[in-house]
Each structure stands twice: as C-alpha cells, then as structure tokens.
Amino acid sequence: MLQKSLTTTVFAIDFDEKTVRVARTLNLIAGDGQTNVLHLNTLDYSRWNEITKQEDWNDTYNEGFKKLKKLQSKGSNDYSQFQFDLVMANPPFAGDIKENTIISRYELGKNSAGKWQNKVGRDILFIERNLNFLKPGGRMAIVLPQGRFNNSSDKTIREYIAERCRILAVVGLHSNVFKPHTGTKTSVLFVQKWDDELCPKKEDYPIFFATMQKPSKDNSGDKIYLVDPETGLPALDKHNHLIVDHDLFQLSYMKQDGTEAFLEPGIAEAFEEFAKKEGLSFFR
Structure with a gap:
C-alpha cells in the first residue's frame, strides 16, 4: 500500500536535467519503478504544454506528468x-529572472x-510558486537567504507570505551547511496555508525560532561526524553508517x-513540543 501511495502522491520537479537523472536513478535503485521526478522549469509553467509534447521528453516523463496533472486545483x-499537502524547496539564490513572460x-x-519589475530574484518567485502548489491547510518548508527575513526592501515579500499563510517557524542554518558551494547565511521558513478548518486565520500568534549551534561541516565544507565518547572512534547508526554531527x-x-544511545533532543523535538502546545492541526 505504501509503495502504491508513493507512486501517486510524491513528486519532484527540477530544471537541471543532470539532477533529475541522478534522482530518478536513486529512486529506481530504491525500488521506485514509476518515479515522479520530472524535468521541468517550475517557474515557467506557461511553457509546460510545449515541453511535454516533445517526443523525447514524453518517452521519459509522461507517466509521472499524467499523475501530476490530476493534482491540479479544481478549475485550474x-x-x-x-493541491499538495506538503511542499519542500531549496531554490537557487544566484541570479535573477529577467524574462517578462515569467x-x-x-x-x-x-x-x-505595483509596477512590474525588469528582474526579480529566483527565490522570490519560488515563494509564490510553491505556495500555489499547496492546498488550503497545506504546509511548506523553503530555504531562503537570511536577508529575506530582515531586509527593509523585502517587507512586501514578508507581507505577501503573512497574508496567505501562518508562519510556523524560522530555523537558522549554520553558514557552513552549504559549503563549499556557498557560505550564504540561510534559514528555513515553515508555513501553513490559511484554512477555515485546519489553520484559521489569526492576526497575532507565536512563531517558533531556532538556530543551529552545531555547524555539521567545517569551514572547508567537509562533514563533521559524530564521535563515540567511549571509544573516541566515529559513531555509527543502526545501518553501520557514519553520522553527521548536528x-x-x-x-x-x-x-x-549493541544498545542504542541517544543524544540531547534537537530543534525538531523542540518544535514538536511547540506545535502540540499551540494545537497546530498536524500535531493534535
């Protein structure tokens, strides 16, 4: 039942064909013979009909795309x-979108x-696009540059988000997390779309804030692994894998x-307690 559910409810979309091929291969290795990882430009959805009619594209992605179309909102x-329940995104920060058609x-x-701009940051458009993937009451986690949360010039972006959803949490990531590719300071924004039943609109409510204390990587971008305090050797999980320390x-x-040892609860466990206390719909 779980495998059948995954083939009709879990999807991924990426603009980079190499990334898509790697993801599809990993899915196939894991036993997902009907993968829903699609090679599309998420932002430029007006060209999807054109792209999906190409024979080469169709041969590879048509089965997954047919299932994705069934999840469109009524009338769209x-x-x-x-009408997705959950969306997770790590949009690119580099470069702007300059195409007026997008x-x-x-x-x-x-x-x-209220005037159209000549160029807009990719991550800004991804905020709106990803919110449009969600059904009312749906939730999103998106990685954004720290500046989006405090730059005065980005106030309209924050207002746009607040009008459409409840801000659940902001989790600051260590600046080493994405090294060696970038040292940009980022945070993960967690939101839930307003809905009369699952997330009734409020003007004033608490927000969960947290910041990573463990970097998970060194300044060169190499992973830092957990060490067994008793032996001084790298600690291993139940599958005999190294464990990134975070x-x-x-x-x-x-x-x-042969027994399992647990470290102190982390940010996720603290948020779980917060969610229960606030009576959030997904933790009732």
Whole structure:
C-alpha cells in the first residue's frame, strides 16, 4: 500500500536535467519503478504544454506528468495551482529572472508601487510558486537567504507570505551547511496555508525560532561526524553508517554493547513540543 501511495502522491520537479537523472536513478535503485521526478522549469509553467509534447521528453516523463496533472486545483488547467499537502524547496539564490513572460505571471514580480519589475530574484518567485502548489491547510518548508527575513526592501515579500499563510517557524542554518558551494547565511521558513478548518486565520500568534549551534561541516565544507565518547572512534547508526554531527533533530548511535544511545533532543523535538502546545492541526 505504501509503495502504491508513493507512486501517486510524491513528486519532484527540477530544471537541471543532470539532477533529475541522478534522482530518478536513486529512486529506481530504491525500488521506485514509476518515479515522479520530472524535468521541468517550475517557474515557467506557461511553457509546460510545449515541453511535454516533445517526443523525447514524453518517452521519459509522461507517466509521472499524467499523475501530476490530476493534482491540479479544481478549475485550474494551466498548471498554476495544485493541491499538495506538503511542499519542500531549496531554490537557487544566484541570479535573477529577467524574462517578462515569467515575471508577469507572479504578484511578487511587482515592486512596492505595483509596477512590474525588469528582474526579480529566483527565490522570490519560488515563494509564490510553491505556495500555489499547496492546498488550503497545506504546509511548506523553503530555504531562503537570511536577508529575506530582515531586509527593509523585502517587507512586501514578508507581507505577501503573512497574508496567505501562518508562519510556523524560522530555523537558522549554520553558514557552513552549504559549503563549499556557498557560505550564504540561510534559514528555513515553515508555513501553513490559511484554512477555515485546519489553520484559521489569526492576526497575532507565536512563531517558533531556532538556530543551529552545531555547524555539521567545517569551514572547508567537509562533514563533521559524530564521535563515540567511549571509544573516541566515529559513531555509527543502526545501518553501520557514519553520522553527521548536528542538532537539527535528536541523533542516536549504536554503542559497543549493541544498545542504542541517544543524544540531547534537537530543534525538531523542540518544535514538536511547540506545535502540540499551540494545537497546530498536524500535531493534535
């Protein structure tokens, strides 16, 4: 039942063909023979019909795309609105979108005066696009540059988000997390789309904030692994794998006597307590 559910409810979309091929291969190795990892430009959905009619594309991705189309919002047939429960995104920060045909499809393509801009940061458009993938009450986690949370020039972006969803949490990631590729300071934004039943709209509510204390990588971008305090050797999990040392969630490792040892609870466990206290719909 779980395997059948995964083939109809879990999807991934990426613009980079190499990334898509690697992801599809990993899925096939894991036993997903009907993978739903699709090679598409998420932001430029107006061209999806054109792309999906190409024979080479169809041969590889058509089965997954047919299943994705079934998840469009009622009355939507242009791929702009979907009905997903969960969306996770790590959009690219580098470079701007300059194509007017793309910018003109997004409210966040306008400046504070309501005029269309000549260029817009990719991550800004991804905020709107990903929210449009969610059904009411759906949740999203998205990695964003730290500046989006505190730059005065990004106030309209924060207002756009607040109008459409409840801000659940902001988790600051260590600046080493994405090294050696970039040292940009980032945070993960967690939101839930307003819904009369699952997430009734409020004007004032608490937000969970946390920041990673363990870097998980050194300044060169090499992973830092957990060490067994009893032996001084690298700790291993129950599958005999090395464990990256971080505090995003509670880690555990196998002791020499075969028992499992647990470290202190992490950020995820703290958020779980917060969610229960606040009576959030997904932790009731």
